Structure formats: structure tokens, C-alpha cells
Amino acid sequence: MTETIEFEPTAYHVKKSNEGPALEIKDFNLWYGETQALFDNNLEIQKGQVTALIGPSGCGKSTLLRCLNRMNDLVDGLRIEGQITVDGFDIYAKGVDVIALRKRMGMVFQKPNPFAMSIYDNITYPLRVDGITKKSILDETVERALTQAALWKEVKDRLQESALGLSGGQQQRLCIARAVASDPEVLLMDEPCSALDPIATARIEDLIEELKGTYSIVMVTHSMAQAARVSDNTAFMYLGRLIEYGDTDTVFTNPQKSRTNDYVTGRFG
Amino acid sequence: MTSFNEQYPPASGAAGAAGAAAKDAVAPRARRRYSADLSALGEPALWGFGGALALGIIMIAVFLMAVLYNGATTFWPKPIEKVELTDGTVIAGVERRGTIFRPDLARLDEDVRATVEANDGFAYRTLYQTANFDIYGDDFRWAADFEMAGITRPEDMYYFERQVWGVFVGRIAQMQIDGQRMDYDPDVFRREQAAARERFREIRRIERNEIGRINQLIERERLAQRRAVLRQGEEAAAPVVAQSQTRIAELQEDFQVLQARVNEIRASDRGFRVTLEEVGGRQIEPEISQIVRYFPANTLGWFGKLRIYVSRWIEFVSAEPREANTQGGVLPAIFGTVAMTLLMVIFVAPFGVITALYLREYAKQGRITSIVRISVNNLAGVPSIVYGVFGLGFFAYTMGGTIDQLFYPENLPNPTFGKGGILWASLTLALLTVPVVIVATEEALAAVPRSMREGSLACGASKWQTIRYVVLPKALPGIMTGMILAMARGAGEVAPLMLVGVVKLAPALPIDGFYPFIHLDRSFMHLGFHIFDVGFQSRNSEAGKPMVFVTTLLLLALIVTMNATAIIIRNRLKRRYATGQF
Ligand SMILES: Nc1ncnc2c1ncn2[C@@H]1O[C@H](COP(=O)(O)OP(=O)(O)OP(=O)(O)O)[C@@H](O)[C@H]1O
Ligand SMILES: [Mg+2]
Numbered sequence: 082m083t084e085t086i087e088f089e090p091t092a093y094h095v096k097k098s099n100e101g102p103a104l105e106i107k108d109f110n111l112w113y114g115e116t117q118a119l120f121d122n123n124l125e126i127q128k129g130q131v132t133a134l135i136g137p138s139g140c141g142k143s144t145l146l147r148c149l150n151r152m153n154d155l156v157d158g159l160r161i162e163g164q165i166t167v168d169g170f171d172i173y174a175k176g177v178d179v180i181a182l183r184k185r186m187g188m189v190f191q192k193p194n195p196f197a198m199s200i201y202d203n204i205t206y207p208l209r210v211d212g213i214t215k216k217s218i219l220d221e222t223v224e225r226a227l228t229q230a231a232l233w234k235e236v237k238d239r240l241q242e243s244a245l246g247l248s249g250g251q252q253q254r255l256c257i258a259r260a261v262a263s264d265p266e267v268l269l270m271d272e273p274c275s276a277l278d279p280i281a282t283a284r285i286e287d288l289i290e291e292l293k294g295t296y297s298i299v300m301v302t303h304s305m306a307q308a309a310r311v312s313d314n315t316a317f318m319y320l321g322r323l324i325e326y327g328d329t330d331t332v333f334t335n336p337q338k339s340r341t342n343d344y345v346t347g348r349f350g
Numbered sequence: 351m352t353s354f355n356e357q358y359p360p361a362s363g364a365a366g367a368a369g370a371a372a373k374d375a376v377a378p379r380a381r382r383r384y385s386a387d388l389s390a391l392g393e394p395a396l397w398g399f400g401g402a403l404a405l406g407i408i409m410i411a412v413f414l415m416a417v418l419y420n421g422a423t424t425f426w427p428k429p430i431e432k433v434e435l436t437d438g439t440v441i442a443g444v445e446r447r448g449t450i451f452r453p454d455l456a457r458l459d460e461d462v463r464a465t466v467e468a469n470d471g472f473a474y475r476t477l478y479q480t481a482n483f484d485i486y487g488d489d490f491r492w493a494a495d496f497e498m499a500g501i502t503r504p505e506d507m508y509y510f511e512r513q514v515w516g517v518f519v520g521r522i523a524q525m526q527i528d529g530q531r532m533d534y535d536p537d538v539f540r541r542e543q544a545a546a547r548e549r550f551r552e553i554r555r556i557e558r559n560e561i562g563r564i565n566q567l568i569e570r571e572r573l574a575q576r577r578a579v580l581r582q583g584e585e586a587a588a589p590v591v592a593q594s595q596t597r598i599a600e601l602q603e604d605f606q607v608l609q610a611r612v613n614e615i616r617a618s619d620r621g622f623r624v625t626l627e628e629v630g631g632r633q634i635e636p637e638i639s640q641i642v643r644y645f646p647a648n649t650l651g652w653f654g655k656l657r658i659y660v661s662r663w664i665e666f667v668s669a670e671p672r673e674a675n676t677q678g679g680v681l682p683a684i685f686g687t688v689a690m691t692l693l694m695v696i697f698v699a700p701f702g703v704i705t706a707l708y709l710r711e712y713a714k715q716g717r718i719t720s721i722v723r724i725s726v727n728n729l730a731g732v733p734s735i736v737y738g739v740f741g742l743g744f745f746a747y748t749m750g751g752t753i754d755q756l757f758y759p760e761n762l763p764n765p766t767f768g769k770g771g772i773l774w775a776s777l778t779l780a781l782l783t784v785p786v787v788i789v790a791t792e793e794a795l796a797a798v799p800r801s802m803r804e805g806s807l808a809c810g811a812s813k814w815q816t817i818r819y820v821v822l823p824k825a826l827p828g829i830m831t832g833m834i835l836a837m838a839r840g841a842g843e844v845a846p847l848m849l850v851g852v853v854k855l856a857p858a859l860p861i862d863g864f865y866p867f868i869h870l871d872r873s874f875m876h877l878g879f880h881i882f883d884v885g886f887q888s889r890n891s892e893a894g895k896p897m898v899f900v901t902t903l904l905l906l907a908l909i910v911t912m913n914a915t916a917i918i919i920r921n922r923l924k925r926r927y928a929t930g931q932f
């Protein structure tokens with residue numbers, strides 16, 4: 082089980098075997114200072130599938146998602162218990178190369194956070210920090226990533242302009258493009274469509290559909306319809322606890338817990 | 351906790367269903383009445399804020415106006431007045447300023463005393479720049495209104511600016527061209543004066559550059575000899591010394607040749623003289639080459655005045671000082687100020703930014719970092735003279751002394767780096783201004799949103815990459831603001847510099863054509879110190895007064911220029927990625 086992870090350059094990463102869980106969350110607890118935000122979470126995220134995290138605001142979806150690539154390391158006074166494993170490798174163990182771990186994952190944040198650089202530089206950033214400077218690869222990546230994020234047409238003539246000049250929705254798509262630019266194995270998306278119009282949303286859902294199979298995707302969403310449409314598995318969280326986790330169809334049509342039922346049918350939350 | 355009903359019991363006082371029923375029947379709560387008048391009352395505090403702002407601006411504006419007015423008018427040529435005094439003496443000079451004063455009544459004549467007494471014992475007097483220090487022993491003379499018999503502006507009065515002895519006011523009696531005495535002819539004199547100045551510059555060029563170079567080389571040979579003796583011992587170094595001696599002999603021959611040429615030019619220059627006569631009739635006969643600038647002050651037209659004005663400004667910013675700094679230019683001081691400020695920025699920028707980066711990004715935030723931060727902030731409040739003392743003791747004596755012993759032993763006991771110099775001065779100022787840079791950089795770094803760092807880290811960037819590519823570019827305008835503040839503070843600082851390398855007169859610039867071209871060990875001149883020196887330290891502070899204003903104006907202009915440049919650069923940086931969200 083405890084094989085070492087090989088870290089290839091992510092631009093041309095080799096596809097992993099499609100079996101077994103990509104990410105395993107075991108007895109995971111988390112405290113922000115004194116307050117506990119996650120309670121005994123157990124979750125297996127399957128390779129090549131889309132997993133939706135749903136639940137009312139403040140229930141800990143983002144917190145859990147940000148634990149998967151150790152983004153919470155920056156938070157002062159954070160304490161965790163339990164394990165998260167990637168391909169069987171405990172990412173919170175001592176001596177883990179966090180940078181290599183993050184290179185295998187792309188992340189879209191809840192709030193768009195483009196860098197104060199040109200659009201082009203934003204998208205090639207994950208490649209450049211990886212040491213890739215070849216113009217042809219970068220150009221190719223920019224076009225592919227922007228097309229996947231349904232932004233290419235709008236910005237193809239202004240790639241050298243500041244990314245901060247884009248609209249909120251465009252910035253969000255830019256961040257999606259940046260997340261997929263380096264071909265990560267795992268894609269972590271925190272409400273990727275919150276600022277998008279229905280057309281752009283549909284394009285992002287198409288993208289997810291397209292990436293499914295190759296990538297493992299974890300996605301936080303407040304839209305029940307979206308979760309039902311694109312995800313294979315759904316996890317319902319409530320007050321930091323994982324209430325129900327299973328096949329999306331089952332969770333939506335035949336939930337085991339009444340709270341889940343109430344939430345997915347819109348009776349609370 | 352009291353319940354709602356206990357706090358606001360229903361009017362009926364009955365319990366149960368009756369109470370509930372009564373609750374519905376409660377009279378409508380009295381609504382607060384608003385006045386129907388919607389006209390705004392305004393914000394009274396605004397007067398306070400506005401007043402404070404106005405006061406601040408007025409104080410600064412008055413100061414700037416005073417500097418600007420005095421600085422801008424100093425170089426404008428003024429007429430020469432010939433004043434006949436009641437006691438028969440005649441003076442001629444340029445009016446400087448006037449004041450009301452209280453004359454000693456006992457020493458006045460009857461009728462004059464009567465008028466002064468009628469005026470409550472006050473009278474008005476005027477200060478004339480009579481110049482001719484070599485004849486009078488003073489440059490200025492007060493003349494009270496009541497002792498003046500008549501004022502005229504004779505057309506033959508000239509104003510001469512001389513290489514030494516300062517200004518001369520008087521007429522041209524005669525001139526002597528190539529030994530031939532002749533009457534004054536304006537055109538001939540103009541031509542001869544230009545030619546004489548050319549000779550003067552030629553002599554100076556030979557003495558400064560060519561002879562200076564030879565002296566430099568001889569000095570270097572001498573030092574090389576001493577070094578060889580120190581390193582290898584007297585006997586082993588003997589061949590080296592001998593070789594060096596022959597080279598010195600050769601150089602001395604060159605020196606003789608040049609010296610001969612200088613003497614030749616000097617000798618011929620002595621044949622060109624001008625006889626100047628002050629208003630009382632006493633004459634002097636200097637070489638024409640001694641006259642830097644001259645003009646007939648009373649017949650000069652507007653364009654002539656403008657020409658003099660411009661030429662004075664040009665001399666001011668491009669020449670060396672004359673006459674104990676009260677005349678001539680301030681080029682060495684401009685150069686010293688700019689060079690020292692730039693050097694300071696070069697030292698302070700990396701030092702301050704790296705410190706702030708470590709404090710904010712890498713150090714564990716806790717008690718120790720807080721203490722360091724508070725200490726740094728407090729450093730900004732230490733009087734600057736203390737930094738000067740430290741700079742002299744630590745940089746110049748300790749560090750410089752060690753450098754001298756290690757690298758320049760042949761020069762000892764004369765210090766090379768072991769005294770004040772531009773290097774130590776800029777290091778001292780860097781130390782003085784580093785808190786400003788640290789604080790500004792820290793603020794700028796803290797202002798970079800965490801989401802941006804997270805975005806970068808999520809892309810697989812290392813911490814340094816994140817700082818290098820995301821945090822620093824975003825923080826750069828803020829860091830630049832810190833640099834600008836530091837620069838402004840550093841360029842205007844004088845007190846510590848007096849201890850670590852600024853001198854009254856240093857004709858040799860820190861950068862010149864002699865190997866190794868950049869002389870960081872040299873003392874230098876500084877505009878701030880120049881103001882202090884000219885205005886308050888010179889033999890004749892009245893003569894230096896106008897220079898104080900002009901130099902102040904120049905220093906302000908210089909600081910404004912440097913700051914404006916930095917601000918423009920910063921705004922460029924800012925605009926490159928202008929924020930225009932949504
Ligand atoms: N940096 C933090 N420090 C302290 N508490 C935090 C921090 N971030 C989140 N929390 C708390 O943890 C809990 C879970 O927050 P989280 O952001 O995970 O919610 P969420 O499910 O993503 O909600 P939303 O749908 O509104 O985004 C909340 O109660 C929040 O207040
Ligand atoms: Mg969230």
C-alpha cells in the first residue's frame with residue numbers, strides 16, 4: 082500500500098491506473114484554533130470520477146477541499162487529526178513534498194484570484210514554476226486551457242493584457258483555465274460556476290464531463306441541479322460532519338438520512 | 351432572563367388566553383417623529399479638518415514662496431547707486447535690504463534729531479553692498495535715510511565679479527593690453543576678457559588634469575615603493591624601488607614641462623590688466639583674467655540683465671565655488687548630494703527589503719518578531735546625529751581602519767577609508783533610513799491578499815517562487831513608496847553627514863578620470879551642509895545670505911526631481927497591471 086509517489090513533470094504526466102481511490106480521507110478532524118470545523122470525516126474519492134460536495138453554507142466544504150492539497154497550511158492555529166492519503170500516501174505525514182503534491186492537483190478557489198500579471202502569464206504560471214519555458218508548449222497550453230474554460234474567444238486578442246482587467250466571471254474562468262493548464266491528476270473546484278452565466282456554466286460542465294475519466298474531480302457546489310447533472314458521487318455535509326456519501330442517483334433519489342432528503346429537496350439549507 | 355410578557359405586561363394584566371388576546375389589542379407603538387425639513391445640516395467637523403489642512407498648506411506655501419522668491423531673484427542684476435552722505439563721503443553699492451532702526455540720538459545733529467524724535471526715535475536705513483573688500487575691508491555698509499544727501503545712478507558704474515576678493519564696484523579707468531596702456535574701449539575689453547578667461551581656464555586645466563594626473567602617478571609610485579618595502583623588506587625591494595625611482599624621475603620631467611607652460615601663460619597673462627577705480631578714487635590693477643563677469647549695472651537693458659541672470663545660473667549649477675563658497679557654483683555639492691543619495695538607495699533597498707521579507711514571510715510570527723518590529727520602528731525616532739556618531743565610530747574608524755590596515759598599509763598613518771567619506775556617509779544614511787523601508791515593505795507585503803499567495807501555491811509554486819513572482823510584483827509600488835520616503839529623508843539630512851564625510855570644500859569629485867575612477871573614500875560636498883556653511887559659517891554671512899536661498903531652492907528642486915522620478919517609476923509599475931475589477 083505504501084508505495085512512494087513518483088513526481089513526473091505535470092505538463093506531460095502519465096495517466097495513472099484507473100482503479101482504487103484517488104484520495105482517501107480517514108477519521109479526519111480539523112480545528113481552527115479552538116473551534117472544530119470538521120468532525121470524523123471518512124470519504125473515498127474515486128479515480129476518474131466526479132465527486133460533488135454539497136451542504137449548507139459554513140458546513141466545511143471549502144475547508145475539506147482545501148485540506149486535499151494542504152492549502153490550509155497557511156492558516157495560523159490550524160490543527161488536524163486523521164489522515165488523507167493520495168494513492169495510499171499520507172499527505173500529512175512528515176517529510177511530504179507539499180510542492181510536488183500540489184503540482185498533481187489543480188485548484189479553483191471560491192473567489193477568483195488571478196495574479197497581477199497578463200492573462201498569458203497567469204495561465205502559463207503553473208508550467209513556468211515547473212521550469213517549462215519553451216514558447217511552443219506555453220502557447221499551446223494557453224490556447225487549450227482557455228478553450229477548455231470557455232474563455233478563448235473572448236480573450237484571444239488580449240492575452241498580454243492584465244488579468245485584473247477581466248470581469249468577475251471571466252476571472253473565474255481564467256482561474257479554471259489556470260487550474261487545468263498543467264494537466265493535473267486531481268481537480269479541486271470550489272463553486273467554479275458561482276459567478277457564471279448559464280452558457281458559461283454549461284461550458285464548464287462540458288469541460289468536467291470531458292475531463293472525467295482522465296482526472297479525478299472534486300467539486301463544491303450549491304446547485305443541486307449541477308451536482309445531479311455532472312457528478313458521479315455526492316457527499317452531503319452538515320455542520321462539519323459527513324452525513325451521507327454515495328452514488329449521486331442514490332443520494333438524490335433515495336437518501337438514507339432524512340436531513341439529506343430535506344436538503345436535496347430544498348426543504349432547508 | 352425575563353420573558354417578553356414580563357417586560358411588557360399586557361394592559362389588562364390578565365393571564366393566559368386573555369393575555370394573548372390583549373397582546374393583539376396593544377395600542378400602536380409611538381413612532382419617532384422626523385422633521386419634514388430635509389435640507390442637509392452639513393458636517394461641522396469638516397471645518398476643523400479643513401482648517402487644519404488649510405493651516406498646514408499655508409505654512410508650507412509661505413515657506414516655499416519665500417524660498418522661491420528669494421532664490422529666483424538673487425541672480426537678477428540690480429542697479430548700482432552712488433550715495434552722497436551728509437558728512438561728505440560718497441559710497442557706491444547695490445541696495446540689499448532696508449530696516450527700521452533706533453539711532454543713537456545723542457550723536458545726531460540738532461535738526462536731524464528733531465525729525466527722528468518726531469518719528470518716535472525711529473529711522474530707516476539701507477544696507478548697501480559696497481563690495482571692494484580688498485580696499486574697504488568690508489563688503490557692506492549701512493546708510494541711514496537722514497545721512498543721505500543724494501542718490502544717483504552713474505552710467506559708468508560697473509559691477510565686477512572677480513575670481514578672488516569677491517565683487518568690485520566702480521568704474522574702469524584704463525586698460526593694459528599686452529603691456530600697452532590704453533583707454534577703455536568696451537568692445538576691445540569684452541574680447542580681451544573672454545580671451546583672458548580662456549587663458550585662465552587653460553592654466554586651471556593643466557594644473558588640475560595634467561599636473562594632477564602626474565601627481566597622482568608619482569603618489570602611486572611612492573606608495574608602491576612603500577608597499578614593496580613593507581611586504582618584502584628593505585633589501586629585497588631594492589630593485590623595485592630603483593625602477594620606480596626612474597619612473598618618478600621621468601614623471602617629474604613631464605611635470606617640469608607642464609609647469610613651464612603654465613608659467614609662460616601666466617607671464618603673458620600678467621600683461622593684460624585693467625585699472626579699476628572705486629567711487630572714492632582709489633585704484634586697483636588686477637589681471638583681466640581675474641574678472642569672471644562684469645556689466646554696467648545702470649545702463650544694462652532688460653536683455654542684458656537676462657543674459658547675466660542666465661549666465662549666473664549656469665555658473666551656479668556647473669562650476670566650483672569661489673570665495674569661501676559665497677560665490678561661484680555648487681556643482682561639487684550637487685554631485686555629492688546626488689551620488690550619496692543614490693549610493694544610499696543602493697544600500698538601503700536590498701537591505702531593507704530582504705529584512706522585511708524575512709520578518710513578514712519567513713520568520714515565525716511571535717514575540718520575537720514583534721520585539722524586532724517595535725525596535726525597528728523605534729530606530730526611526732533616534733536623533734540622526736546619533737547615527738552620525740555611530741557611523742564615524744563604527745564605519746569610518748573601525749571598519750575603515752581595518753580596511754586601511756589590510757589593503758592600504760603603505761598609506762598609513764594617513765587614513766584612506768579610515769576617515770569620513772562618501773561610502774561611510776551613504777552607509778550611515780542607509781542605516782538611518784532603513785526602518786522606513788522595512789516598515790513600508792512590510793505593510794506592502796501584508797497588503798498582498800492571501801488568496802493570491804494561495805493561488806500561486808496551488809499551482810505548485812514554491813514559497814520563494816510565490817514571493818518572487820506574485821507577492822513582490824504586487825508589493826512593489828508600496829516598496830517604492832518606502833524608498834521614496836527614505837530618499838527624501840536621506841537627501842535632506844545634514845547633521846550626521848558632518849561627522850562622516852561632508853566637508854566645506856572638496857573640489858575633487860568622488861568620480862573622476864583618475865584610476866580607479868570611483869573614489870568611495872573621498873570626502874564630498876553636500877547642498878544641505880553648503881547651506882549651513884555659507885549662511886552661518888563664512889567670514890561674511892551677509893554675503894552668503896542670497897546663496898542660502900539659491901542653494902535651498904536648488905536642494906528642494908533636486909529632491910523634488912529625484913522623488914518625482916521615483917514616483918513616475920512607481921506609477922508606471924502600478925499602471926502596468928492596473929486593477930479594474932468587474
Ligand atoms: N480561516 C478560518 N479561520 C477560522 N475559521 C474558519 C476559517 N475558514 C473557515 N472557518 C470556519 O469553518 C467553517 C467552515 O467554513 P467553510 O469555508 O469550509 O464553509 P463552506 O462550507 O465552504 O461554506 P460556503 O458554502 O459558504 O462557502 C465555518 O464555520 C467558518 O466560519
Ligand atoms: Mg466555501
